[in-house]
Amino acid sequence: MASGGPEIEQLIQLLARLPGLGPRSARRAVLQLVKKKEQLMIPLSAALDRAVEAVRSCEVCGNIDTMSPCSICADPRRNDSGMLIVVEDVADLWALERAGVGAVKYHVLGGVLSPLDGVGPEDISIEALLGRAHEFREIVLAVNATVEGQTTAHYITDRLAGSGAKVTRLAHGVPVGGELDYLDEGTLSQALRARTEI
């Protein structure tokens, strides 16, 4: 039962559906919002209103932005590298941008092939990728190192044969700052094979 009326209960239930928040932390979040009404709740409410109005998916790459084509697709400096990085999710795109990978462009698949879950090529953004592949010299498949990710990478590689673009993938190896004995053997053996001179 709600102790704070239906408005509070509904806010808790909606916040509890966000990743990382359960019912308990959603309640704590709502209390924090109410306590900091001027500094937090009203600004958050306004920011959400603005985001609802402004945010959209980029019709070219699938990125989320306030314009479409997004600010990355619309940036002419990003044409020079000729490199398109294919990711599963917008979160991966943002992670690569935070890592400062350079003046590249992206294509967001919006998922991976998963026959067991009924996800086929028509359910993710593969046709759109094939349609723009000719604009790039190199296509980097930055999908996750999962079975589904690798299945998806193989499928895309096959479909891109004859497109003229070089198809590459991210290097496997030891994460920077990573401790060897926490890594699986596959990563370790690949890191050894791909060793570089120092």
Place this chain on the structure above:
Amino acid sequence: MASGGPEIEQLIQLLARLPGLGPRSARRAVLQLVKKKEQLMIPLSAALDRAVEAVRSCEVCGNIDTMSPCSICADPRRNDSGMLIVVEDVADLWALERAGVGAVKYHVLGGVLSPLDGVGPEDISIEALLGRAHEFREIVLAVNATVEGQTTAHYITDRLAGSGAKVTRLAHGVPVGGELDYLDEGTLSQALRARTEI
């Protein structure tokens, strides 16, 4: 740098200030909001708008509700027990309500006495408590079992002397489902002293 424009970046920064969410989970939360715009983002935006309008602190007990006096203070069935439960925080009030403790009333202190942090009796809701104590037969000090909580309980007990109300505290003991060897010795010895026949 933001990859999704200033509206998204601001939303991430505000969500990251909620308890339980850091920058990383705030980014994931925003992606989830954008992906589920119709089912989640728009309802959350509307729920926040309504809460900003409707939510207020109860002028009697300090609870958070959409009316003041709050629905608990305004409920005449809650007068019969004559019991007032004093808590540190609204979260504690909600926890007791979820536990179904009965037709009681509450008083939210909004903190505990902490001389080291400069929190004195005038900084928490003690005068208001003293002003309504005469309405109750029993006052249960349900403050946390911390040094500050116990200091606060002693201070309130002294100030309530002569009010005519019986002053009690929650029982110490083994939490339901709790494992003995995870409990501190103070709890265990108090649980043994307060043992009951089965």
